[in-house]
Amino acid sequence: MGFGMRCRLWLAASMLFCGGLAVAADARLNFVQGGSSATLSLEQMQARLPVAELAFFDPEYGKPKRYRGFALASVLDLAFGKGWQGQDYSEMIFSALDGYASVSTLEKLGEPGGYIVFQDVEHPGWEPVGRNQANPGPFYLVWTRPEQSTKHGYPWPWQLAKIELLRFQDRYPEVxxxxxxxxxxxxxxxxxxxxxxxxxxxxxxxxxxxxxxxxxxxxxxxxxxxxxxxxxxxxxxxxxxxxxxxxxxxxxxxxxxxxxxxxxxxxxxxxxxxxx
Known part of the structure; x- marks a missing residue:
């Protein structure tokens, strides 16, 4: 789907059971590019993208975890169209429901290892994370390689709600x-x-x-x-x-x-x- 196609699928609040585990069927991500925005629901992404099952050490939990999700690059291709790295943008911002926002360069985001996960395989409804024991759903951005940490500039937002392509100086001139x-x-x-x-x-x-x-x-x-x-x-x-x-x-x-x-x-x- 190119970015010009608007995705406005409003689902009744329900639960989708996948392999016996509960997943929010009405979960959706908002994508922003310039003056345009589009929304993709979890159901739409599952219909268009391959689902991967991942097992790796999650530094946010401090232990091995298993998730189901989509390759980050595939989600970005679906939302923004192939070639998003070659457009006149320098960064991407990942915004969470609680106001947390993480900025990353496009070079990092094109690397293998990034996934947007939608299901905690071992804990239906997600295992709480962080000092406040937050629910990381409905979407959580993770990286599977040990070197792809926040200390090296890789974003790890949970409760992911919006992804925006931007020119940093246009979006944050005061920074x-x-x-x-x-x-x-x-x-x-x-x-x-x-x-x-x-x-x-x-x-x-x-x-x-x-x-x-x-x-x-x-x-x-x-x-x-x-x-x-x-x-x-x-x-x-x-x-x-x-x-x-x-x-x-x-x-x-x-x-x-x-x-x-x-x-x-x-x-x-x-x-x-x-x-x-």
Whole structure:
């Protein structure tokens, strides 16, 4: 199905039993490209795509899991049409029902190993996941290779509701560090923010909705010391119970780059305020 075809199939709320396990028949994913949107139901995807049964170690659960789902690339081909990687877009954003949003480059998404799963084979109705013991359904994006982790920029959103093709600077102009060289530390920090932080945090009210905005109304570098920020970002679990994961793999240089990005964005905000 090309992107121009609108999929508007409204199903009565019911349960579809697949191999004896319950699956929500009215589950659907929304796809957005430019000014157009389309919806695919689980039933439509099952009719058009091969279903794979997967078994691998799921880092979100910390143990081996078994799922049924569709290859990510096949879902994207069905929704956006073949050739979506060659279009004039740079990123894709995966949005969850709770406001969590994960941005990934198109290069990563074309790799083998990504699947949108719709069924937990061993736990009808899904096994709860995370600190809040959330239900990850109706759709959960997983990666089967050990190196395809969030630490390497691969999105793992559960409760997946929407997938959007975008040009990053068009969608998030207030997050992009305009006016700096791509070799600058602040640009390296921006890339880290985009891959690691933006899933939960906003910059100038654009981005994630789970955690606080890091530049509005004040930047975190304006009321926290560099040492405190680096310690907290690296291991927030040592300071408080929260949704924020530890980032113990980030080097001192990575953290310095991230603070350089925060500082650049704080300066840009001050310049705008002074002009007004």
């Amino acid at each position: 992009y560090p305009a006016g700096i060289d791509k070799a600058a530390p602040a640009h390296a920090g921006f890339l880290t923010f985009k891959e690691r932080c933006m899933r939960c945090h906003a910059m100038n009210q654009q981005g994630g909705k789970v955690g606080p905005d890091l530049n509005a109304p004040q930047s975190v570098v304006e009321y926290r010391s560099p040492a405190m920020l680096k310690a907290f970002i690296r291991q927030p679990s040592q300071f408080r119970y929260s949704h924020m994961p530890d980032h113990t793999d980030l080097s001192d240089a990575d953290l310095e780059d991230l603070l350089a990005y925060f500082g650049h964005m704080a300066n840009q905000r001050r310049l705008r305020l002074n002009r007004n």
